[in-house]
Every structure is written in C-alpha cells, then in structure tokens.
Amino acid sequence: MRLLSLSLCLISTVGYAAKPAPFPVTPNNTGESFMVSATNPYVSSTGYTILKQGGNAIDAMVAMQMVMSVVEPDMTGIGGGTFALYFDNKTNQFHALDGRDEAPASASPDMFVENGKAISRDEILGPRSVAVPGTLRLMYSAHQEYGSMPWAELLKPAIDLAKNGYAMNSYTYDIVVREQARLINDPEIKALYWKDGEIQPTGTLMKNPAIAHTLEMIAQKGDSYLYGGEFGKNIVETVNSRIEGDKPKLSIDDFKNYQMKKREVVETDYRGNTVISFGYPASGGMMVSQTLELLEPYNIAKMPITDAEPWRLMAEAMRVSRADRITYAGDPDYVEVPADEMLSKGYIDERRKLIPKEGSADKNPKAGELSEEQPAQHQEFESKDTGHISILDSAGNAIAMTSTIGTGMGSGVMVDGVIMNAQMANFSASPTFKGKPVQNTIEPGKRPRSAITPLMVLDKNDELRLIVGSPGSSQIPGYVLKTLVGIIDWNLSAQEAIDLPNIQYGTKIDRTKAKDPTGLLVEKKTFAEMLVPELIQQGYPVHVIPVVSGLNAIEIKDGKVYGASDRRRASSSMGE
Structure with missing residues (x-):
C-alpha cells in the first residue's frame, strides 16, 4: 500500500497541493480491464490508483467518496447521503444500496409549519435541516460485505489531501459565493473559505x-466513530445548540439506530436493452424507465439529432412521468408506491395519450390515478448540488453511485471539518397540499425522496453495456435519459x-435572472440554440441558459471499456 500514499502525497516534498498521479487531462479514456469516471481529477485519480493496485469496485467507491468529502464538500461528503447501484459480476446480481439521510426520532409532519403555514426553504436551511447522515454507514457496510483492501488504506488518499492541500475548484467557489449569506455565520466554514474578509478564490490551496x-x-x-461515537456526539451537540427552544432535535440514538438498507431495483426493456435503476426513495430511475416506455413506439433512430421533434418527444414524455414521480415517490417503508402499476403496459399506453401529436402540452399533465386515496401532486425543493461516480473493476463488478449533502454546502453547519447535510429540507414542509396527503411528508426515521438516478444497461445478450449517472437535482433524470437515447437510438x-445538448422541461437555477426560469430549458452555446424558433412556435416558453449536467459513464463495447464524462465540469475518466 506504500505506492498509494506516495502517488497521492507529493506535497510533503515539494510544498504544492497534492496532484493526482497520473493526472487526468481528457474527459474520456479507453481500456480493456477497468475504468472510473468522476467530476473531479483528484477523485478519478484515486479510483484509478485503487483499481490499478488490485482493489475492487467497492474499494474504489470508498476511496473516491472519501476524497469527494474533502475536495467537493459543497456537493457531497460523509455528512450526507448516498444511493449506490452495485453489480456483482460473480453472482450476476444487482444491489440497490440505500444510504439516504433519515429524519430523527423527534421529527414530525408539521415541524416546519408555523402559524398554519409552511415556512420557506431559507428558514429551513441551517441546523434544523440536518438529518441523520448515511454515506459513511453505506461505505463501511458495503466494504465489510464486498470490499477486498483494508479499510484504513482506502482513507489514506483523502487524509493526505485534507492535511497537505488541494486546489479549490471553480464549482466550489461559485457555490460558496452563491450561499455566502448563510455560510459566513458558521465559524468552521468561515475559517476555511474566508481570508481577510474575502472568499478565497478558485485555485486556492485548501487544507x-x-x-x-x-x-x-x-x-x-x-x-462507529460517527454512529454512536465521538463524532456523532459532536454533531448532536453542535447542531442542537443552534436550534432554539423545543423544536425537534437530533439524538445520539438516532445515529446508533441508523442502518444502510437494500432496496428494490427497477427493471425495464428499451429496444431490446435491459435498463436497471434504483428503486424508491430514489425516484429518478422509475421516471427514466417510464419515459423510455412512453418513447418506445416512436422511431427516434430515424429522426435527425438536429431536428426539434425527438427533443420535443423526450420533453413531453418526461413531463408525463414527472407528474407521477412528484405524486407517488416516497420512502417505501412508510408509503405505498405503486411501482409495478406505473410500468404496466396498460397504464403506459393510457399515459402516452397525454403526449401531444405536435407542439407543447397546454399545461403540465396530472398524475395517473393508481390508488384509492390519490396523493397530492406537489413539487417542492429538491437537492441542487450532487456528485456522481461510475466504476468498473477488472473482475466485471460495477458501481453507479450518486451522493449529496442536500444542496450547495448543505445545512451550512460544519462539524469537525465535515459539512452537514440539509436533507430535512427535501421533505415536504407541509403534510397536505390542497387537501390531499403528501407522500414525501416528514415522519420519524423516514427518508426523503430524491431524483438521483444511478443506472446501468444490459445489452441484448444480457451483458453489461453501460454505467451512468449525474448530479443535477430534479434535472438528473433528463440528463440520463438524453444519454440513453443518444447511445441506444x-x-x-x-x-x-453526453456531449449532446441538454434540453428539458422544468425549473433551473439561473443566477443571471431575478427568478429561476420555468419552461423548456435549452442549453446555451450548443446547436440546440438553432431549434429555439421552432420550439417557440410549438408553444414552449423557452429559456436559453447554462444547463450544466455532470454525467459520468462507462461503456463496454466490442471487448473494450470506454470512459466518458462531462466537459461541462472538470470531469475525467481513467482506466486501462
């Protein structure tokens, strides 16, 4: 294991930020044995080094996530939650590992209701938004069951970077700037990111x-250091000390009782390929599966990429499936989620009638009626900043893992160097909407829904073909769908x-505008701009803005392994 610590620990001799070795410089790579793909060069280099030394996919996942916790704390970390889709090649089985954050035992459905009205997102963010984090428990539990290298060895790269320094990237800087009003109040965060009263710039050596x-x-x-140990106690003490009065608080028992869960996978067929994704409470996979089923009769392969029609079909099909997602998605331990019915042929055929033959639907579709007591169709705040990695090891094991701390810089509370999540804000702040119950309401021990979409594809011979996922909040399913259509159709x-433009219907953060735009989001500086006149003529409110995905994929084809990642970020893939 000496090679690992040397390869990632250059600063001890030269005095500069530790650099990945070898240093990834291109978004894609080709190999024959193994591959990793990630949005940060420190992360992809770490995964490459672990696999090069003979570690397996789980080992690489642990080491990469720990490095993400250090170099991308604005999006992910051990203070947050994770969904990992794991393919065990030896047993030919898929495992959906749920390390999503969990509401504390003191939580209640109306904990964010004051004077008969739900409080705002800005009022929730802060110590009250901290849920019990799950990422570390997932990493440790998965490693105990499937890992091969010693646990302590896998944490060395992250420890080295935290001690000796890394270059802060522009994405982190942008998020600190965006969220500075609430971040500057936390003493640990302020000490880390501010100097002489100013936010430190991109490229700063961070320790x-x-x-x-x-x-x-x-x-x-x-x-155990977190789940019942000193770190957990420090989190409980710090967070609770900032929550006023008798409002719900964390307890050390919340941490002791937290467990990783194994969830159902979602499986559907698309043009002879089997699409495997993560079941609820990660709802992006179901949304993508429904959308693919809706698109099946359309001959997209014959439609030119630069025509508006295939993009219109994808947008309209996703609007239909999104209505079901925001209505039915929730923690299956607490609410009934009609997963089988949502993918049944009869239901899909009926829902397809909502896709207009041309142009835009006049209004957002309603969810299908799949239960006697129809839940509310209620879209609220969802995570804004997330991290994804894709991994394939030399034994054919694969991981698509997406993790988040709930929004940029999470709750804005840092404890012992770790940013704590803001996942309580991802529940519905009100238990009802327009007189109907909300699936995603808060309950003790419950986990909030998510649009996260770790996904894999098997080819027509049932061989692993693709590993993919992306950050991007509620836009994640659309990013993944575009990639699947590009590859399969x-x-x-x-x-x-991945390089195709991002075009989808929804709401997107745009700091150049006073209000986040809602409508057809068209990625600027792409060929999609030339489709705008036709899309407007079809009735869409069009917003040409940065639509920044962070897709990371691995494709297996003709005996080769191809890494692919998103040029919109500092992404890279590495393998051999």
Missing part, C-alpha cells in the same frame, strides 16, 4: 486539518451522447 483528524479516527474505528458513443 482542512479538522476533517483529516476525523478521517484518521474513522480509519481506526470504522463507522442514435448509436452514439457514451462520450458523444
């Missing part, structure tokens, strides 16, 4: 000795499919 110590203790004691490579 976080507090998280280095936390990770060193986790390396020694495993996840248009016979593009994974990299070419």
Whole structure:
C-alpha cells in the first residue's frame, strides 16, 4: 500500500497541493480491464490508483467518496447521503444500496409549519435541516460485505489531501459565493473559505486539518466513530445548540439506530436493452424507465439529432412521468408506491395519450390515478448540488453511485471539518397540499425522496453495456435519459451522447435572472440554440441558459471499456 500514499502525497516534498498521479487531462479514456469516471481529477485519480493496485469496485467507491468529502464538500461528503447501484459480476446480481439521510426520532409532519403555514426553504436551511447522515454507514457496510483492501488504506488518499492541500475548484467557489449569506455565520466554514474578509478564490490551496483528524479516527474505528461515537456526539451537540427552544432535535440514538438498507431495483426493456435503476426513495430511475416506455413506439433512430421533434418527444414524455414521480415517490417503508402499476403496459399506453401529436402540452399533465386515496401532486425543493461516480473493476463488478449533502454546502453547519447535510429540507414542509396527503411528508426515521438516478444497461445478450449517472437535482433524470437515447437510438458513443445538448422541461437555477426560469430549458452555446424558433412556435416558453449536467459513464463495447464524462465540469475518466 506504500505506492498509494506516495502517488497521492507529493506535497510533503515539494510544498504544492497534492496532484493526482497520473493526472487526468481528457474527459474520456479507453481500456480493456477497468475504468472510473468522476467530476473531479483528484477523485478519478484515486479510483484509478485503487483499481490499478488490485482493489475492487467497492474499494474504489470508498476511496473516491472519501476524497469527494474533502475536495467537493459543497456537493457531497460523509455528512450526507448516498444511493449506490452495485453489480456483482460473480453472482450476476444487482444491489440497490440505500444510504439516504433519515429524519430523527423527534421529527414530525408539521415541524416546519408555523402559524398554519409552511415556512420557506431559507428558514429551513441551517441546523434544523440536518438529518441523520448515511454515506459513511453505506461505505463501511458495503466494504465489510464486498470490499477486498483494508479499510484504513482506502482513507489514506483523502487524509493526505485534507492535511497537505488541494486546489479549490471553480464549482466550489461559485457555490460558496452563491450561499455566502448563510455560510459566513458558521465559524468552521468561515475559517476555511474566508481570508481577510474575502472568499478565497478558485485555485486556492485548501487544507482542512479538522476533517483529516476525523478521517484518521474513522480509519481506526470504522463507522462507529460517527454512529454512536465521538463524532456523532459532536454533531448532536453542535447542531442542537443552534436550534432554539423545543423544536425537534437530533439524538445520539438516532445515529446508533441508523442502518444502510437494500432496496428494490427497477427493471425495464428499451429496444431490446435491459435498463436497471434504483428503486424508491430514489425516484429518478422509475421516471427514466417510464419515459423510455412512453418513447418506445416512436422511431427516434430515424429522426435527425438536429431536428426539434425527438427533443420535443423526450420533453413531453418526461413531463408525463414527472407528474407521477412528484405524486407517488416516497420512502417505501412508510408509503405505498405503486411501482409495478406505473410500468404496466396498460397504464403506459393510457399515459402516452397525454403526449401531444405536435407542439407543447397546454399545461403540465396530472398524475395517473393508481390508488384509492390519490396523493397530492406537489413539487417542492429538491437537492441542487450532487456528485456522481461510475466504476468498473477488472473482475466485471460495477458501481453507479450518486451522493449529496442536500444542496450547495448543505445545512451550512460544519462539524469537525465535515459539512452537514440539509436533507430535512427535501421533505415536504407541509403534510397536505390542497387537501390531499403528501407522500414525501416528514415522519420519524423516514427518508426523503430524491431524483438521483444511478443506472446501468444490459445489452441484448444480457451483458453489461453501460454505467451512468449525474448530479443535477430534479434535472438528473433528463440528463440520463438524453444519454440513453443518444447511445441506444442514435448509436452514439457514451462520450458523444453526453456531449449532446441538454434540453428539458422544468425549473433551473439561473443566477443571471431575478427568478429561476420555468419552461423548456435549452442549453446555451450548443446547436440546440438553432431549434429555439421552432420550439417557440410549438408553444414552449423557452429559456436559453447554462444547463450544466455532470454525467459520468462507462461503456463496454466490442471487448473494450470506454470512459466518458462531462466537459461541462472538470470531469475525467481513467482506466486501462
């Protein structure tokens, strides 16, 4: 294991930020044995090094996530939650590993209702938004069951970067700027990101000795250091000290009782390919599966990529499936989720009638009636900033893993160098909407729904063909759908499919505008701009803005392994 610590620990001799070795410089790569794809060069380099040394996919996932916790704390980390779709090649089985954050035992459906009205997102964010984090328990539990390298070895790269430094990227800087009004109030965050009263710029050498110590203790004691140990107690004490009065608070028992869960996978067929995704409460997979079923009769392969029609069909089909997602998605331990019915042929055929023959639907479709007591169709706040990695090891094991702390810089509370999640804000703030119950309401021990979409595809011979996922909040399913259509319908490579413009209906953060635009979101500086006149003529409110995905994919084809990642971020793939 000495090679690992040397390969990622350059600063001890030269005094500069530790650089990935080898340094990834292109978004794609080709190999024959293994591959990793990630949005950050420190992360992809770490995964490559672990697999190069003979570690398996689970080992690489652990090491990569720990490095993400250090170098991308604005989006992900051990203070947050994770969904990991794992393919075990030896048993030919898919495992949906749920490390989503969980509401504390003190939580209640109306905890964010004051004077008969739900409080705003800005009022929720902060210590009250912290849920019990699940990422570390998932990492440790998965490693205990499937890992091959020693646990402590896998944390060394992250510890080294935290101690010796890494270059802060522009994405982190942008998020700190965006969220600065609430971040500056936390002493640990302020000490890390501010200097002489100013936010430190992109490229700053960042050192976080507090998280280095936390990770060193986790390396020694495993996840018990958080789930019942000193770190967990520090979180409870810090968070609760900032919550006023008798409002719901965390307890150390919440941490002791937290467990990773294994969920159902969602399986559907699209043009002879089997699409495998994560079941509820990760609802993006069901949304993509429904959309693919809706698109099946349309001959998209014969439609030119630069025509408006295939993009219109994708947008309209997603509007139909989104209505079901925001109505029925929830924690299956607490609510009934009619997953089988949502993918049944009769139901899909009926829902397809909502796709207009031409142009835009006059209004957003309503959800289908699948239960006696129809839940409310209620879209509220969802995570804005997320991280994804895709992994294939030399034994054919694969992982699509997406993790988040709930929104940019999470709750804005840092404990022992770790940003704490804001996942309580991803529940519905009100238990009812227009007199109907909400599936995603808060309950003790419940996990909030998510649009996260880790996904894999088997080809017509049932061989693994694709591993893919993306950050991007409620836009994630659309990013993944575009990639699948590009590969399966248009016979593009994974990299070419990722490079396609992002065009989808929804709401997107745009700091250049006073209000976040809602309508057909068309990615600027792409060929999609030339489709805008026709799309407007079809009745769409069109917004040409940055629609920044963070897709990371691995494609297996003709005996080769192809890494692909998103040029919209500092993404890269590495393998051999």
